[in-house]
Amino acid sequence: MASDQKTYAVNLLSDCLKDIKVWSAKNRLRLNEAKSELVHLSPQFRATEPLPDFNMGEGILKMSDSVKDLGVTLDKHLTLQPHIRNICKSASWGLFRIGKVRRLLDQASTEKLIHAFVSSHLDYCNSLFAGLPISSISPLQRILNTAARMVLKALAPNIALGIGGAGGSPYTISSTYSNESAKRAL
Template sequence: MQHNFLKLNSDKTEFLLIGSKSTLSKINNPTLTIDGTIVSPSPQARNLGVSFDSTLSLEPHIRHVIKTSFFHLRNIAKIRPSLTPPAAEKLIHAFISSRLDYCNSLLLGISSTNINRLQLVQNSAAQLITRSKSWHHITPVLKQLHWLPISHRITYKILVLTYKALHHLAPSYLTDLLSQEISLRSTSAGLLCIQKSNLHSFGDRAFSRAAPRLWNSLPQEIRTYESLTIFQSHLKTHLFTTAYP
């Protein structure tokens, strides 16, 4: 911090212990002494707008996203009769979609219950734009708007990050986590090595393991595109077809 001309504020310093519930239960409330101040573990910590908890369930972050999103949805609903569909969609993207997509790559591997809670937010936004009734089937509405479901939006974000990392358009620490398979078969071109993990709960969610697994599941044609724009376009089409067969 001295090197970057920063001063440590020990009164505002906190630390977070991350592990499984069984592991954390065996730890007897450790403390750190920083600059004469005793710091105890925090139940959650906020970093770049995302609230992390000790078990990486991201429950606090998801609760905040849902609460804030529905607050804005209620406000938009009040003026919806005065808005054209394009204007309503712009408001939804500005206040709702941006929150659902922010750092959503961190949500890979969370419980299906939490995914469904976030999907409910997107469904409500789609119903508000199209003014469809709550008892109407939501899939045709999402398909009409050309919106990917929450789970596929997470996959899309990770695959775009993977493409950027492989083409040196992302930070080097992401590129260093990926390595390509060496194979003489043309069908294996562009495949990535999937690293082993000891813990399915945390290890399978790591970028070094999740990104290669999702990348290798793509058709070879999509993996080999040289342009980021073309890759994004064909990737969304592929995921859209998968979401709405």
């Protein structure tokens, strides 16, 4: 990016931030610069010049590699890797806690707990994962496989999750089990 273009872009962004601050004040809101973050979205495989920090009067708005909005972590390349890591961490914790009491629960109770403490993490804003490579989604697939194994007490389930299924459904789930008792449970 040429120096003139970069200066113009920085000035335009500064003007936008000032407009946001003015709009917030007019609507009896206060923009908290200490909690505000700015992310520069850019292609992953092309180097871009970093933007400077912005002075907002009361504080400095710093550039960040990722931002969190409505529970979704967006990184500067929109790979969603930090968000997927957060989901896996939360869902794994739920699986761990359910696993501690699984032997005391029947299948129906386990299903309810899995839906409450695991599926809720996997389902929230899952439309963002459409179009991501399989390598990015595979950690979520492993969590789903572990949850199915825990519900069915199966040895090795293979649950395939495909985004963009037929019939208007965003997911198609097909299952095959290597354990005979798991087949009877279905």
